[in-house]
Amino acid sequence: MAEVKLNGISKSYDQGKTWIIKDVNLEIHNGEFVAFIGPSGCGKSTLLRMICGLEDITTGEMHIDGELINDHPPHERQVGMVFQSYALYPHMTVAENMAFGLKLARADKSIIKQRVDEAARMLQLEPLLERKPKAMSGGQRQRVAIGRSIVQEPRVFLFDEPLSNLDVALRVQMRQELSQLHRRLKTTSIYVTHDQVEAMTLANRIVVLSPLQPGAKTNLEQVGGPLELYHHPANLFVAGFIGSPKMNFLNAELQQPGEEWSTIKLTSGETLKVAANTSSSACGSQVIIGIRPEHVLLLPDKKQDQTEKDNTVIATVSTLERLGSESFIYLDHDSVREYLIVRVTGSGLQNENDKLGIHLPPKQCHLFSAEGLAFSRTHKPELNTCQS
Amino acid sequence: MAMVQPRNLKYRVWYARIALWLFLALILFPFLMIISVSFRSGNFATGSLIPENPSLEHWYLAFGIPWENPDGSVTEPFFPVLLWLWNSIKVAFFSSILVLMLSTTGAYAFARLRFKFREHMLTAMMILQMFPAVLALVAIYTLFDKIGDYIPWLGINSLGSVTIAYIGGIALHIWLIKGYFETIDNSLEEAAAIDGATPWQAFRYVLLPLSVPILAVVFILAFIASIGEYPVASILLHSMDKLTLAVGSQQYLNPQNYLWGDFAAAAILSGLPITIIFLACQRWIVGGLTSGGVKG
Numbered sequence: 001m002a003e004v005k006l007n008g009i010s011k012s013y014d015q016g017k018t019w020i021i022k023d024v025n026l027e028i029h030n031g032e033f034v035a036f037i038g039p040s041g042c043g044k045s046t047l048l049r050m051i052c053g054l055e056d057i058t059t060g061e062m063h064i065d066g067e068l069i070n071d072h073p074p075h076e077r078q079v080g081m082v083f084q085s086y087a088l089y090p091h092m093t094v095a096e097n098m099a100f101g102l103k104l105a106r107a108d109k110s111i112i113k114q115r116v117d118e119a120a121r122m123l124q125l126e127p128l129l130e131r132k133p134k135a136m137s138g139g140q141r142q143r144v145a146i147g148r149s150i151v152q153e154p155r156v157f158l159f160d161e162p163l164s165n166l167d168v169a170l171r172v173q174m175r176q177e178l179s180q181l182h183r184r185l186k187t188t189s190i191y192v193t194h195d196q197v198e199a200m201t202l203a204n205r206i207v208v209l210s211p212l213q214p215g216a217k218t219n220l221e222q223v224g225g226p227l228e229l230y231h232h233p234a235n236l237f238v239a240g241f242i243g244s245p246k247m248n249f250l251n252a253e254l255q256q257p258g259e260e261w262s263t264i265k266l267t268s269g270e271t272l273k274v275a276a277n278t279s280s281s282a283c284g285s286q287v288i289i290g291i292r293p294e295h296v297l298l299l300p301d302k303k304q305d306q307t308e309k310d311n312t313v314i315a316t317v318s319t320l321e322r323l324g325s326e327s328f329i330y331l332d333h334d335s336v337r338e339y340l341i342v343r344v345t346g347s348g349l350q351n352e353n354d355k356l357g358i359h360l361p362p363k364q365c366h367l368f369s370a371e372g373l374a375f376s377r378t379h380k381p382e383l384n385t386c387q388s
Numbered sequence: 389m390a391m392v393q394p395r396n397l398k399y400r401v402w403y404a405r406i407a408l409w410l411f412l413a414l415i416l417f418p419f420l421m422i423i424s425v426s427f428r429s430g431n432f433a434t435g436s437l438i439p440e441n442p443s444l445e446h447w448y449l450a451f452g453i454p455w456e457n458p459d460g461s462v463t464e465p466f467f468p469v470l471l472w473l474w475n476s477i478k479v480a481f482f483s484s485i486l487v488l489m490l491s492t493t494g495a496y497a498f499a500r501l502r503f504k505f506r507e508h509m510l511t512a513m514m515i516l517q518m519f520p521a522v523l524a525l526v527a528i529y530t531l532f533d534k535i536g537d538y539i540p541w542l543g544i545n546s547l548g549s550v551t552i553a554y555i556g557g558i559a560l561h562i563w564l565i566k567g568y569f570e571t572i573d574n575s576l577e578e579a580a581a582i583d584g585a586t587p588w589q590a591f592r593y594v595l596l597p598l599s600v601p602i603l604a605v606v607f608i609l610a611f612i613a614s615i616g617e618y619p620v621a622s623i624l625l626h627s628m629d630k631l632t633l634a635v636g637s638q639q640y641l642n643p644q645n646y647l648w649g650d651f652a653a654a655a656i657l658s659g660l661p662i663t664i665i666f667l668a669c670q671r672w673i674v675g676g677l678t679s680g681g682v683k684g
Contacts, residue, residue, distance in 0.1 A: 052582055053581075053582075054578050054581070054582075073581070073586075074578075074581040074582045075581060075582070075583070075584040075585060075586065079582065080582065081578075081579065081582045083575050083578070083579060083682075085573060085575050085682035086681070086682055087573065087575035087576050087578065087579040087681065087682055088576075088579075088680070088681050088682070089576060089579075089580075089594055089681060090576075090598065090677065090678050090679060090680045090681035091597045091598055091677060100580070100583050100585075100593075101583030101584045101585075104583065104584045104585050104589060104593075105584055132680060133680035133681055134679045134680025134681075135680070136680070141680070145579075148579075148583070149582075152583065152584070
């Protein structure tokens, strides 16, 4: 159990010419479960490997429990790591795999046995203790890998995409088990994943990283609780990354800034009201309005007079994805970046090239400046907005 | 296999078999001939494959037992063949062990560590290895001559010098083992490091046990190479009791009297340790040691 503190951590493989990770400041509290999430190439695995000592830290300071560990080799850091590839020792049995670290530390035989048995019981590995890794399934192997870190009683658990080699059903099951395990052991855990479902369900807090853009000060985009990231993304990157399908973005210009309500005009001409505080911005500045597919409302009928209603936009259906219980309608609209996606429950009875009126509820809209920073939302997000 | 086969397959299989038998005969014939020569009375290189007058004359002499000729005269063994064989085994065994130790650690460095001129050194080793050792004979001779002034058991005419000289040819082995190390996922050693292993412990307890097959192969290759090596041993060893079998058996081939029979018996004897080593190492040459460790 420990707290991990990252202070201005940066990583470069070529003496500072290009940076992979830049100026990451992060405090992970005792017993917390933190997920690092980001698209591939954002450096989340590298950051984890820096914490466990498999990569050296170019600049910045890393502390575990107040102890500066920048120059400690991995075996002095007392961290446990679970690899994506399991990385079990193929020539050893399950019991030997789990006991390896303790044996190296010359622990007492009775202690080794007791800890291995305990971990095996916790992970339901008891019948498999004498097996070699090649005689086990993927889920069992990953459990052994987890057991191997448990017996070491590390200060921090590190998980490097531990579930991405498992099939979907097993992944869901292991997710539950990991969550239970953390509740029981309460060890500080850091979990790297690209799967936002894993991050949202497992973590107390999520750290969103992005691939470092040229000129950017840091690639740490936002740190926050799962729902905080969903409802209050700090910038365009987080807004687009969290949530699936991703948030819709429409280009607009600020017509009337306000502290509680702002009025904006889409590049295609429609005027919309948004519950966001834009008092700091000037009238006429470029803004981007964002709304999640599940928050867009379809107007009940296709009558053209609906355009008169507030916050309504007419768009053309371009593609339909029907998944049975829900459908995604891809719409074309002039001011939209990429697509405008609407999620509806049911089987989506619309047709391609239909003209649809959609309503963007003002309290569900996000507003971003041209630089991609979010304006703070002034109303609590409403729940239960899906419709058929 | 349920693949559809053409109708004339049967004939083609037979052609292939005949061709393979012919090829096999070509390979085996010289070997059978040596055996035949060693059991032939008198020292004749030519003759039928199955000896007309089989005799154990050459084998008695090879094992150092006096041979009583049919006419009553007794032939004393000329040379200490068994001692030579023992010398060969000692040299081959110790040099192979040293080769193994140096080439595994060397290969580990080339496979896992990053350092300056790594690629260049690998290439340079490969190229240097291409020059035959014969070219360096003079250098080897003077080197060991000089070393012998200070360390007698490493000087000229000592088995130690030959053992050390044979370690020279490890570049190929380093390449071989390095290739094998690179097939073993790095994350295994990283896991060991996090488990608390020092780099040496990770190497010793994780990488080496997984590399046993290639280590066995390298040991056998090094052993075969040193058992059969002639040029270096022939200039370093002089006195009769220090020769290796490869050098010593040349003594049978005097310009005026080629003792083919005795030579053949000695040649077969030199194959004996190789066979034993191979049989002993064979059980370590297995596949699938690393399977199950990582998901690729």
